[in-house]
Amino acid sequence: MEYRRLGRSGCLVSSYALGTMTFGAESDEATSQQILDTFVEAGGTLVDTADVYADGRSELIIGAWLADRPPDVTERVVLASKARYPTGVDRNDAGLSRRHLRRALEASLLRLGVERLDLYQVHGWDPLTPLEETVAFLDSAVQDGTIGYWGLSNYTGWQVVAADAVARSAGLAAPVTMQPQYNLLAREIEWEILPACEHLGIGLLPWSPLGGGWLTGKYRAEQRPEGPTRLGENPSRGVEAYDSRAVREQTWSVLGALERIAGLRAASVAQVALAWVHDRPAVSSVILGARTVTQLRDNLNATGLHLDEDETRRLDEASEPVCDEYPYGRIGREMRSRGAP
Numbered sequence: 503m504e505y506r507r508l509g510r511s512g513c514l515v516s517s518y519a520l521g522t523m524t525f526g527a528e529s530d531e532a533t534s535q536q537i538l539d540t541f542v543e544a545g546g547t548l549v550d551t552a553d554v555y556a557d558g559r560s561e562l563i564i565g566a567w568l569a570d571r572p573p574d575v576t577e578r579v580v581l582a583s584k585a586r587y588p589t590g591v592d593r594n595d596a597g598l599s600r601r602h603l604r605r606a607l608e609a610s611l612l613r614l615g616v617e618r619l620d621l622y623q624v625h626g627w628d629p630l631t632p633l634e635e636t637v638a639f640l641d642s643a644v645q646d647g648t649i650g651y652w653g654l655s656n657y658t659g660w661q662v663v664a665a666d667a668v669a670r671s672a673g674l675a676a677p678v679t680m681q682p683q684y685n686l687l688a689r690e691i692e693w694e695i696l697p698a699c700e701h702l703g704i705g706l707l708p709w710s711p712l713g714g715g716w717l718t719g720k721y722r723a724e725q726r727p728e729g730p731t732r733l734g735e736n737p738s739r740g741v742e743a744y745d746s747r748a749v750r751e752q753t754w755s756v757l758g759a760l761e762r763i764a765g766l767r768a769a770s771v772a773q774v775a776l777a778w779v780h781d782r783p784a785v786s787s788v789i790l791g792a793r794t795v796t797q798l799r800d801n802l803n804a805t806g807l808h809l810d811e812d813e814t815r816r817l818d819e820a821s822e823p824v825c826d827e828y829p830y831g832r833i834g835r836e837m838r839s840r841g842a843p
Contacts, residue, residue: 503545503805506786508580509678509705511651513620515580517780518805519548520798521709521789526559528793534563535570536795542575544802548787550681550707552584552625553610561613569615583610584655584681586625598628598636607643622649623681626656633668641674653679653707659694666702677704679786684708686717686756686775686821687747693823693830696784705786711779712772712791712801716747719761719771723754752821759820763813769803776804778817 504517520541525534538549551560561583568576585606588596596602607622622643624636640652654662654677662680669676680699682691684706699706712718721744747753757771764774779788792798809817827833 505547507705508548508621508651508786509653510703511678513580513650515548515787516546517785517787518546518776518802519550519582519707519787519789520546521791522549522551522560522564523555523791524793525551525563526556531563531566533794534560535567537792537798538564538567540795540798541790541802542578544805546802547578548580548582548707550582550584550789551614553589553606553613554587554625558589558609558613561610565613565615580620581614581616582621582623582653583614583619584623584625585610586628586655598624598631600635600639603636603639607648611648618648618650620650621653621679622651623653623655623679627658627661633665634672637665637669637672637674641669641672644675651675651678653677653681654704655681657682657695659698662695662698662702662704666704679705679707681707681709681789683710684779684782685711685713686760686778686817687713687753689821689823690825693825696782700784704784706782706784707787707789708779708782708785709789710791711776711788713747713775716753717757717760717772717775719757719764721748723748752824755820756817759816763809763816767807769807770800772801773804773807774809774813774817776801777807777809778814780804781808781814 505514506517507513508515520538522534529537549564551564553561555561568579585603586596586598589606589609594601611617611619622640628636643649644652652675654665657665657680666676680695682695684691685708688710696706715721760771760774764771767774776788779785790798790801792801825831
C-alpha cells in the first residue's frame with residue numbers, strides 16, 4: 503500500500519480508501535466486518551462512511567468492528583464520515599446549518615463509538631445555509647478536537663473556491679479534501695473542480711472510480727445486465743444507469759482500451775481503471791466500494807500498479823469528455839493558454 507498526505511494536511515492516509523456505502527445494505531454485518539479486516543490487513547487506513555448510508559447502519563457496523571478489534575488495529579484507522587442529507591422528519595434534520603451539523607456529528611460519534619472523527623465532510627451543497635455559518639461550525643469542531651479536519655463532497659468548482667475563501671479570510675480551518683465522482687466515464691470534474699482543488703491544495707477522494715461497476719468489464723452492449731450486480735438488480739440505478747451509458751459509443755471505446763491494456767498487464771480491467779484514477783493530479787486516496795471480500799481483494803491488487811505514459815495516453819484519448827468548443831473545448835483551451843492574445 504502507498505501513502506499520501508490528506509490534502510494539504512500533515513495526516514498520511516492509504517492511497518486506496520474503503521468506502522462503506524454497501525455496509526448494512528448490500529453487505530450484511532458479518533461480510534462488512536470481513537471487508538474491514540481485509541482492508542486493514544492490506545495496509546489500508548482511510549475508512550469513509552456517512553450518516554445516511556443504510557440509515558446509519560453503516561456507522562453502527564463500523565462502530566461494532568472498532569469495539570471488537572485490538573488497539574493496534576483500530577489506531578491505524580483514519581476515520582471519516584459525512585453529513586448533509588435528511589436523517590429525520592423535522593425540517594431542520596437536513597442541510598448544513600449549525601443546528602443540523604451539531605446533531606448529526608453527535609449522532610455519528612455515538613453510532614461509531616468514538617470521541618472524535620479524523621475527517622468530517624459536508625455531503626453536498628446547501629443553498630439555504632450561509633457558508634459562514636457552516637464553516638464556523640466546522641472550525642469550532644476542529645478547535646474543540648471533535649474532528650481533526652473537514653472536507654467537501656459533491657461541490658462544484660465555484661463552491662469549492664467559495665468555501666475555502668470564507669474559511670481563509672476569517673482565519674478559520676479550511677477544507678482539506680473534496681469527494682467527487684471521478685472515473686474514466688465521468689471526467690467532467692477536470693474542467694473546473696480538479697483545477698480548483700489542485701490550486702488550493704485540496705486533496706481529491708474520488709468515489710465510484712469503477713463507474714458503478716461499468717469499468718470492471720462485466721457489462722456488454724445490447725445485453726441488459728441481470729443477476730446479483732448493481733445494475734442487474736436495478737438497471738436504472740443512479741448515474742450508472744445502463745440505458746444512459748450503454749448508448750454512448752465512448753463507453754465501449756473506453757472498455758475496449760481497458761481490456762487491451764489489462765490483457766498486456768495480466769491485470770483485471772478494474773485494476774487498470776483504478777490505476778488510472780490513482781495517479782491523476784491532486785488525488786489523495788481513491789475510494790473503493792465492495793459488496794464482497796472477493797471484490798475488495800481484486801481491487802486491492804491494483805496497489806502498486808502504475809500505468810506508463812503510452813497506456814495513460816490511450817485511456818485519456820478514449821475517455822476524453824465531450825464538450826462544446828467553449829469554454830472547455832478547443833477554443834477555451836487556446837484562450838487559457840500562455841500564447842492567447
